[in-house]
Amino acid sequence: DAMVIQNPRYQVTQFGKPVTLSCSQTLNHNVMYWYQQKSSQAPKLLFHYYDKDFNNEADTPDNFQSRRPNTSFCFLDIRSPGLGDAAMYLCATSPQGGTGFEKLFFGSGTQLSVL
Protein backbone atom coordinates (compact mmCIF):
# COMPACT_ATOMS: atom_id res chain seq x y z
CA ASP A 1 0.00 0.00 0.00
CA ALA A 2 1.15 3.52 -0.75
CA MET A 3 2.16 5.28 2.40
CA VAL A 4 4.36 7.66 4.35
CA ILE A 5 7.04 5.91 6.40
CA GLN A 6 9.04 7.45 9.20
CA ASN A 7 12.12 5.94 10.76
CA PRO A 8 12.85 5.35 13.49
CA ARG A 9 9.65 5.29 15.58
CA TYR A 10 11.64 6.24 18.67
CA GLN A 11 14.93 8.14 18.72
CA VAL A 12 17.00 8.97 21.77
CA THR A 13 19.81 11.47 21.48
CA GLN A 14 22.05 13.37 23.81
CA PHE A 15 21.92 17.07 24.46
CA GLY A 16 23.86 18.79 21.66
CA LYS A 17 24.42 15.64 19.58
CA PRO A 18 23.20 16.01 15.98
CA VAL A 19 20.32 13.76 14.97
CA THR A 20 18.60 13.01 11.67
CA LEU A 21 15.04 11.81 11.26
CA SER A 22 13.91 10.15 8.02
CA CYS A 23 10.74 10.13 5.99
CA SER A 24 9.94 8.30 2.79
CA GLN A 25 6.79 8.18 0.70
CA THR A 26 5.47 5.89 -1.99
CA LEU A 27 2.60 8.24 -2.91
CA ASN A 28 4.68 10.27 -5.39
CA HIS A 29 3.37 13.47 -3.81
CA ASN A 30 5.20 16.63 -4.67
CA VAL A 31 4.73 18.39 -1.31
CA MET A 32 6.37 17.14 1.89
CA TYR A 33 6.03 18.70 5.34
CA TRP A 34 7.68 18.40 8.74
CA TYR A 35 5.63 19.12 11.85
CA GLN A 36 6.70 19.23 15.48
CA GLN A 37 4.16 18.16 18.07
CA LYS A 38 4.81 18.51 21.77
CA SER A 39 2.75 16.65 24.33
CA SER A 40 -0.95 17.62 24.28
CA GLN A 41 -0.30 20.41 21.79
CA ALA A 42 -1.21 21.14 18.20
CA PRO A 43 1.18 20.05 15.46
CA LYS A 44 3.38 22.98 14.47
CA LEU A 45 4.66 23.32 10.91
CA LEU A 46 8.46 23.63 10.73
CA PHE A 47 8.94 23.71 6.94
CA HIS A 48 7.77 22.19 3.70
CA TYR A 49 9.11 21.31 0.28
CA TYR A 50 7.15 21.96 -2.90
CA ASP A 51 9.13 19.69 -5.20
CA LYS A 52 12.69 20.93 -4.60
CA ASP A 53 11.66 24.35 -3.31
CA PHE A 54 12.29 24.66 0.40
CA ASN A 55 9.97 26.85 2.48
CA ASN A 56 10.88 27.64 6.06
CA GLU A 57 8.36 28.90 8.60
CA ALA A 58 9.40 32.25 10.03
CA ASP A 59 9.57 30.96 13.61
CA THR A 60 11.43 27.72 12.91
CA PRO A 61 14.76 27.81 14.78
CA ASP A 62 17.98 27.70 12.75
CA ASN A 63 18.81 24.53 14.66
CA PHE A 64 16.37 22.70 12.39
CA GLN A 65 17.35 21.92 8.81
CA SER A 66 15.88 19.74 6.11
CA ARG A 67 16.99 17.94 2.97
CA ARG A 68 15.00 16.43 0.15
CA PRO A 69 17.36 14.55 -2.17
CA ASN A 70 14.54 13.20 -4.34
CA THR A 71 10.74 12.99 -4.53
CA SER A 72 10.55 10.02 -2.19
CA PHE A 73 12.77 11.02 0.71
CA CYS A 74 12.94 13.91 3.13
CA PHE A 75 15.18 14.32 6.18
CA LEU A 76 14.96 16.47 9.28
CA ASP A 77 18.31 17.40 10.79
CA ILE A 78 18.54 18.84 14.29
CA ARG A 79 22.03 20.22 14.59
CA SER A 80 22.29 20.66 18.35
CA PRO A 81 19.23 19.22 20.10
CA GLY A 82 18.16 20.86 23.32
CA LEU A 83 15.83 19.52 25.99
CA GLY A 84 13.06 21.65 24.52
CA ASP A 85 13.31 19.80 21.19
CA ALA A 86 11.95 16.59 22.70
CA ALA A 87 8.74 16.02 20.79
CA MET A 88 6.94 13.92 18.21
CA TYR A 89 8.10 14.80 14.71
CA LEU A 90 5.54 14.17 12.01
CA CYS A 91 6.20 13.94 8.29
CA ALA A 92 3.30 14.53 5.92
CA THR A 93 2.69 14.72 2.19
CA SER A 94 0.11 16.13 -0.16
CA PRO A 95 -0.26 15.72 -3.92
CA GLN A 96 -0.33 19.43 -4.67
CA GLY A 97 -0.91 22.84 -3.25
CA GLY A 98 -3.11 25.53 -4.70
CA THR A 99 -6.88 25.54 -4.74
CA GLY A 100 -6.90 21.80 -5.31
CA PHE A 101 -5.41 21.09 -1.91
CA GLU A 102 -7.42 18.47 -0.12
CA LYS A 103 -5.63 16.84 2.77
CA LEU A 104 -2.38 15.70 4.28
CA PHE A 105 -1.14 12.14 4.54
CA PHE A 106 0.85 11.60 7.71
CA GLY A 107 3.48 9.11 8.74
CA SER A 108 3.36 7.47 12.17
CA GLY A 109 5.85 9.94 13.57
CA THR A 110 9.21 9.75 15.33
CA GLN A 111 9.21 10.35 19.08
CA LEU A 112 12.45 12.14 19.93
CA SER A 113 13.87 12.09 23.44
CA VAL A 114 16.81 14.29 24.43
CA LEU A 115 18.88 13.22 27.43
Place this chain on the structure above:
Amino acid sequence: SQQGEEDPQALSIQEGENATMNCSYKTSINNLQWYRQNSGRGLVHLILIRSNEREKHSGRLRVTLDTSKKSSSLLITASRAADTASYFCATVRPSDSWGKLQFGAGTQVVVTP
Protein backbone atom coordinates in the same frame (compact mmCIF):
# COMPACT_ATOMS: atom_id res chain seq x y z
CA SER B 1 -0.40 31.45 16.78
CA GLN B 2 -2.99 28.72 16.68
CA GLN B 3 -5.80 29.34 14.27
CA GLY B 4 -8.19 26.85 15.82
CA GLU B 5 -9.32 26.40 19.38
CA GLU B 6 -11.14 23.25 20.36
CA ASP B 7 -13.69 22.63 23.03
CA PRO B 8 -13.78 20.63 25.18
CA GLN B 9 -10.14 19.74 25.76
CA ALA B 10 -11.18 16.30 26.94
CA LEU B 11 -14.33 14.22 26.67
CA SER B 12 -15.19 10.93 28.35
CA ILE B 13 -18.22 8.95 27.21
CA GLN B 14 -19.55 5.42 27.15
CA GLU B 15 -19.89 3.22 24.12
CA GLY B 16 -23.03 3.94 22.17
CA GLU B 17 -23.20 7.58 23.20
CA ASN B 18 -22.61 10.46 20.83
CA ALA B 19 -19.50 12.63 21.08
CA THR B 20 -19.57 16.28 20.06
CA MET B 21 -16.59 18.58 19.88
CA ASN B 22 -16.32 22.14 18.68
CA CYS B 23 -13.70 24.18 16.89
CA SER B 24 -13.48 27.95 16.62
CA TYR B 25 -11.11 29.81 14.33
CA LYS B 26 -10.03 33.39 13.82
CA THR B 27 -9.67 34.25 10.12
CA SER B 28 -11.43 33.47 6.85
CA ILE B 29 -10.84 30.00 5.47
CA ASN B 30 -10.91 27.97 2.26
CA ASN B 31 -11.79 24.80 4.05
CA LEU B 32 -11.77 23.16 7.47
CA GLN B 33 -10.61 19.62 8.09
CA TRP B 34 -10.82 17.18 10.96
CA TYR B 35 -8.06 14.72 11.78
CA ARG B 36 -7.80 11.88 14.25
CA GLN B 37 -4.69 10.85 16.15
CA ASN B 38 -4.35 7.64 18.10
CA SER B 39 -1.94 7.82 21.01
CA GLY B 40 1.67 8.02 19.82
CA ARG B 41 0.74 7.82 16.14
CA GLY B 42 0.37 10.11 13.16
CA LEU B 43 -2.75 11.99 12.17
CA VAL B 44 -5.40 10.52 9.88
CA HIS B 45 -7.66 12.71 7.78
CA LEU B 46 -11.35 12.24 8.57
CA ILE B 47 -13.36 14.79 6.66
CA LEU B 48 -13.08 18.11 4.84
CA ILE B 49 -15.75 20.81 4.63
CA ARG B 50 -15.41 23.77 2.29
CA SER B 51 -16.24 27.34 3.22
CA ASN B 52 -19.38 27.28 1.05
CA GLU B 53 -20.71 24.10 2.70
CA ARG B 54 -22.73 23.94 5.91
CA GLU B 55 -22.88 20.27 6.72
CA LYS B 56 -21.16 17.08 5.65
CA HIS B 57 -21.51 13.42 6.58
CA SER B 58 -19.14 10.50 6.39
CA GLY B 59 -20.27 7.25 7.99
CA ARG B 60 -20.80 7.97 11.70
CA LEU B 61 -19.26 11.42 11.39
CA ARG B 62 -21.20 14.64 10.93
CA VAL B 63 -19.44 17.96 10.51
CA THR B 64 -21.05 21.39 10.50
CA LEU B 65 -19.54 24.72 9.57
CA ASP B 66 -20.81 28.18 10.46
CA THR B 67 -18.59 30.73 8.76
CA SER B 68 -20.49 33.65 10.31
CA LYS B 69 -19.52 32.39 13.77
CA LYS B 70 -16.18 31.02 12.59
CA SER B 71 -16.94 27.68 14.16
CA SER B 72 -17.30 24.02 13.30
CA SER B 73 -18.48 20.95 15.14
CA LEU B 74 -17.69 17.26 14.78
CA LEU B 75 -20.26 14.72 15.91
CA ILE B 76 -19.41 11.05 16.26
CA THR B 77 -22.57 9.00 16.58
CA ALA B 78 -22.86 5.65 18.36
CA SER B 79 -19.29 5.83 19.61
CA ARG B 80 -17.11 2.75 19.98
CA ALA B 81 -14.08 2.04 22.16
CA ALA B 82 -12.00 2.20 18.96
CA ASP B 83 -12.97 5.88 18.60
CA THR B 84 -10.73 6.67 21.58
CA ALA B 85 -8.25 9.19 20.16
CA SER B 86 -7.46 12.89 19.92
CA TYR B 87 -9.38 14.85 17.33
CA PHE B 88 -7.94 17.97 15.71
CA CYS B 89 -9.54 20.58 13.55
CA ALA B 90 -7.36 22.30 10.98
CA THR B 91 -8.06 25.24 8.71
CA VAL B 92 -6.68 26.34 5.37
CA ARG B 93 -6.66 30.09 4.86
CA PRO B 94 -7.01 31.62 1.39
CA SER B 95 -3.47 33.00 1.72
CA ASP B 96 -2.17 29.50 2.43
CA SER B 97 -4.02 27.67 -0.30
CA TRP B 98 -0.87 25.74 -1.21
CA GLY B 99 -1.63 23.47 1.68
CA LYS B 100 -0.61 24.95 5.02
CA LEU B 101 -2.86 23.67 7.78
CA GLN B 102 -3.40 25.57 11.03
CA PHE B 103 -4.18 23.00 13.72
CA GLY B 104 -6.08 23.42 16.94
CA ALA B 105 -4.85 21.86 20.18
CA GLY B 106 -7.29 18.97 19.91
CA THR B 107 -9.98 17.25 21.91
CA GLN B 108 -9.00 14.05 23.67
CA VAL B 109 -11.88 11.57 23.52
CA VAL B 110 -12.06 8.47 25.71
CA VAL B 111 -14.81 5.93 24.98
CA THR B 112 -15.28 3.32 27.68
CA PRO B 113 -16.90 -0.05 26.94
